[in-house]
Amino acid sequence: MKILTNLAKTTALAAALTMSASFVAINAWAAKTDVTLGMVLEPPHLDPTAGAAAAIDEVVYANIFEGLTRIGSKGEVLPALAESWTVSDDGKVYTFKLHTGVKFHDGSDFDASDVKFSLDRARGEKSTNAQKALFKGIESVDVVDPATVKITLSAPAGNFTFNLGWGDAVIVAPETADSNKTNPVGTGPFKFSKWAKGSSIEMVKSDSYWGKPVALSKATLRFIPDPAAAVSAMLAGDVDGFANFPAPESIPQLKADPRFKVVIGSTEGETILSTNNKKAPWTDIRVRQAVAHAINRQAIIDGAMFGLGTPIGTHFAPHHPAYKADLINTYPYDLDKAKALLAEAGFPNGFKAVIKLPPPSYARRGGEIVAAQLRKIGIELEIVPVEWAQWLDQVFKKKDFDLTIVSHTEPQDINIYARKDYYFQYSSDTFNKIMTDLNLATDQAERYKLMGDAQTLITKEAVNGYMFELAKAGVWNAKLKGMWENAPVQATDLTGVSWAE
């Protein structure tokens, strides 16, 4: 009897093994064409021309929507809906030659009038575009013929084609522009298929795509806000990867796992201790300088990001040639000096303030460390964790905060310091002048010098606490190819992604 049972067990085991072996064979034979990626934040809506949330671009950019130009994985300007372009000698007139035979996902044709509509809408008075400054220099957009658009600028702009590559400058159709928030209709290689709110967004390959078709048949972006859940989703194979993994502490563990590939790249995310420059006592430069002296950047990077990140001394990406590296020494870590500055400003015993922290671990953990560091100079921070929606409402919109921590992931976004009414409420005529000059300058050396001046000014004025450049911790299945290593723009570009044989 015993022998019989054992025999039965062995047979069953053998059968199971054979079966699982054949499953493996089937998997290898039929190449996978769908991908599921994890994302930390869910976008509030899906119209990149009407929102500042990076999560919108991280879903739709290059996948669903396209602009005249696009930014490549290295930050270079590539042609997209515009096949080619020429610039007049005075640098003011751009003539774009458009691709023909391009269709929107709803079947309507794309032509020059859509370009005119999109750009006029973005720069118009009623525009809800989050980056209106990108279009400020445009004087007129003219349709020459269905495949040619002429854009006239009021003054030469060195980075105009780069600006047109932003997610905020994508081309939309007049018929569908208003419903893009819930049902995005673009010209990209993927078309939107469904959005399970709170869970995932699905897009499928568009068969009518004008350009090189994508390898994937379907892409799903799943929203996993909890870092611990992200780790388990990765380990369990529920997702194929994260363009930017939220739990830096688990990177060594994932790196050691041969199933995964870990790529640490750079982003455009200046992670800063944003300060409300119009609220006392932060109006006093000495208070802001004291904070700058009291912040130990390396401790924040090590403690909050487990070493991932590059210290920055200003609001500029350290991998950019115009970055001024020596600014990091403007306010060296010096508690005595910080206390002296506070005393000078009238707070010999420090004061109490509130720090509002959005969900990402750079903010929540970073905030705890900042609070501990500022406590040493007598500033007692009450830590208030907020969700993203609350952050956007209370901090970004209503400017009801003392300090907050956030990563500004737009590329070359130092111009936000010139924006009236931006949430940290900095205003300086000198800075605005530099930005105006920068917009007019076309000579690279001069542009870099002006960018340097701008960096120096905001650092000297200690507008915000400059902490570190966010690293992009990409983690994905080792067989997945074509994911971006760096993040020069907010994007999860899936156009080049495929599975290895």
Place this chain on the structure above:
Amino acid sequence: MSAPVIEQLDAPETWRDVAKKALHNRSFLTGLIITTVILALAIISFFWTPWSITELDILLKLKKPSLEHWFGTDHFGRDIFSMIMIGARNSIAVALVAVGIGVLFGVPIGCWAAAKGGYADEVLMRTNDVIFAFPALLSAVMITAIFGPGAINAILAIGIFNIPVFARISRGAALSIWPREFIMAAEVAGKGKIRITAEHILPNMINLLLVQGTIQFSLGILAEAGLSYVGLGTQPPMSSWGRMLNEAQTMMSFAPHMAIFPGLAIVVTVLGLNLLGDGLRDVLDPRLRRER
């Protein structure tokens, strides 16, 4: 049910009898020792902890338990033993105040309902039942989600759900005492309902409240840990066992000590309080005593 109570009231025990019984009750003793140790840790933490938990030293992060750091350090380089000491203070404070709220509001409501009877009793106790019907922890999550996270709101949320528990218990106890002869005597002597409640009813239900209080106390600690775990309880830099567990989550694979010690702290404390509660019931509760 009422017969044994009569017997107890007729033959009150001396403190000596109670103490003697307590000393022979194993669960009471174990619970008492555990609770005392945790309480002592919490009290000591006001004056001394092995390391400071507000000064972060990132260089010391994720150290394994050693002679220097008995329970190791966390991801900010804070000493976990010190955090658990201060966390004990936090847990006890939250649970104590929450039980206090329950007693302060629940007992008068229960006593009043028992004394008054009729419609007042019905309305109060049915409202009570409605609150009681909500899963307490879920509702606490709801309250803190609406009014914002923080220790104060956590206390309120947990406290509110202690009210019906105490209201119910004290009403039951009061109802069983009201028909007693000595109460009638007091009524005949001209004492008012409030005075009778204060002088005769309350002293006779202290035992019951003590037992229930201990149990609610352990539930309060558990609830605080739960709220803090989901980020709705005590906020940093104050340390909380629940939040320690949450922070340990993503680091389980390489720093298990970060999860083990706060987890143990919660388990041991709740176990200790439950043992103490059971023991107290055995020692004090008149009904159970008669049934032995």
